Amino acid sequence: MSQQTVLLVEDNPRDVRLTQRAFKQAQLTHELRVVRDGDEALAYLNREGMYQDTTESPRPNVILLDLNLPRMGGHEVLRRVKQDPRFQHIPIIVLTTSGRSDDVRLAYEHGANAYLLKPVEFTRFTEVVEQLGKFWLETVELPPTV
Numbered sequence: 001m002s003q004q005t006v007l008l009v010e011d012n013p014r015d016v017r018l019t020q021r022a023f024k025q026a027q028l029t030h031e032l033r034v035v036r037d038g039d040e041a042l043a044y045l046n047r048e049g050m051y052q053d054t055t056e057s058p059r060p061n062v063i064l065l066d067l068n069l070p071r072m073g074g075h076e077v078l079r080r081v082k083q084d085p086r087f088q089h090i091p092i093i094v095l096t097t098s099g100r101s102d103d104v105r106l107a108y109e110h111g112a113n114a115y116l117l118k119p120v121e122f123t124r125f126t127e128v129v130e131q132l133g134k135f136w137l138e139t140v141e142l143p144p145t146v
Contacts, residue, residue: 038072082111
């Protein structure tokens with residue numbers, strides 16, 4: 001089985017580093033690819049611009065999506081990805097600081113597979129990432145990437 005790829009859509013450099021550290025701490029060996037906003041996420045999925053090389057930009061098995069993004073927000077990314085037949089099978093886990101009920105409801109309406117609040121404490125964040133990784137990347141059977 002080839003290595004699983006996780007696409008992290010996150011604009012905050014601190015949260016990117018935190019997620020990278022949490023993956024390492026949780027001993028998740030999955031390849032973590034990072035894009036900084038919604039436009040970049042769609043370019044990555046569509047293999048446009050700097051993401052044309054499939055070796056450098058493998059199709060993700062799972063997407064971790066922040067909602068608070070510059071340019072195109074997370075809700076719009078979620079809606080567009082889940083409406084595209086090429087990508088709608090990719091699980092999208094919203095990983096955000098927003099616990100607003102409207103954000104939660106809208107995310108699930110647009111097809112989110114899970115909605116997780118980012119814990120502030122690193123130890124707890126690592127636990128959440130480890131559980132997320134174990135379930136979405138090691139336990140469930142994901143559809144093959146194309």
